[in-house]
Amino acid sequence: MPKKLDLTENLEQYIIDHSEVLTDVQKEIIQHNISLGDQQRLQISVSQAQFLQTLIKISNVKKILEIGSFTGFSALSMALALPPNGLLISLDKSSKFSKKAQSFYEKANEQKIKQIIKPAIESLKELKDLNQKYDLIFIDADKENYLNYYEICIELINKNGLIVIDNVLWHGEVADVKKNDKFTNIIREFNKHIKEDSRIVKNIIPIGDGLTVCIKK
Numbered sequence: 171m172p173k174k175l176d177l178t179e180n181l182e183q184y185i186i187d188h189s190e191v192l193t194d195v196q197k198e199i200i201q202h203n204i205s206l207g208d209q210q211r212l213q214i215s216v217s218q219a220q221f222l223q224t225l226i227k228i229s230n231v232k233k234i235l236e237i238g239s240f241t242g243f244s245a246l247s248m249a250l251a252l253p254p255n256g257l258l259i260s261l262d263k264s265s266k267f268s269k270k271a272q273s274f275y276e277k278a279n280e281q282k283i284k285q286i287i288k289p290a291i292e293s294l295k296e297l298k299d300l301n302q303k304y305d306l307i308f309i310d311a312d313k314e315n316y317l318n319y320y321e322i323c324i325e326l327i328n329k330n331g332l333i334v335i336d337n338v339l340w341h342g343e344v345a346d347v348k349k350n351d352k353f354t355n356i357i358r359e360f361n362k363h364i365k366e367d368s369r370i371v372k373n374i375i376p377i378g379d380g381l382t383v384c385i386k387k
């Protein structure tokens with residue numbers, strides 16, 4: 171069996187440095203998030219953003235739905251990988267974060283992103299009633315609602331479309347039998363649900379805090 175890699179911070183930085191280069195506005199969002207202190211943890215990692223961009227390009231994704239935009243790093247990164255006629259709908263309940271995100275989209279002259287500011291479950295139900303379909307859905311909001319989001323997203327995703335979910339390894343705690351706090355158990359339950367779901371093909375990718383990629387059959 172080949173030796174397994176220990177994904178240290180150094181190695182993560184090396185991966186970032188040798189992958190797709192960030193734009194000035196992506197870098198600016200990261201700097202802004204760092205200035206927010208603890209909240210910077212909400213943002214996906216750079217290597218996750220680069221991976222999402224690759225997924226979008228190799229799968230010919232045109233329509234994206236994002237649940238949880240924060241200050242816009244993941245949305246802008248994904249929008250940059252879309253073709254010019256692409257669309258990204260970004261859901262967040264926080265008008266403060268959404269306003270900041272919008273300022274970055276404008277700075278980047280990125281017009282493919284549309285925001286909906288209200289609790290995501292309401293937006294998802296409305297999009298479902300409107301029969302909307304997406305090629306990729308990225309779930310990265312409140313963990314308590316992950317299962318609810320996923321079940322509606324299964325209705326919103328196109329055949330062969332991708333549902334990508336962040337934080338599925340929960341700092342590695344999902345595999346630690348001594349950890350039994352509320353959020354570790356929520357993520358464990360969610361991962362079990364995905365594992366048993368025969369409507370999709372799935373793969374957990376160990377980058378950032380862990381991304382599950384599901385392909386709708």
Ligand SMILES: C[S@@+](CC[C@H](N)C(=O)[O-])C[C@H]1O[C@@H](n2cnc3c(N)ncnc32)[C@H](O)[C@@H]1O
Pocket residue numbers: 212213214237238239240241242243244245261262263264267288289290291310311312315
């Ligand atoms: C982890 S952050 C998203 C990070 C973002 N994807 C990025 O990489 O920068 C989670 C976001 O979900 C939003 N959120 C939390 N609960 C929500 C809900 N019930 N409905 C909509 N948005 C919610 C928060 O306001 C926050 O901006």
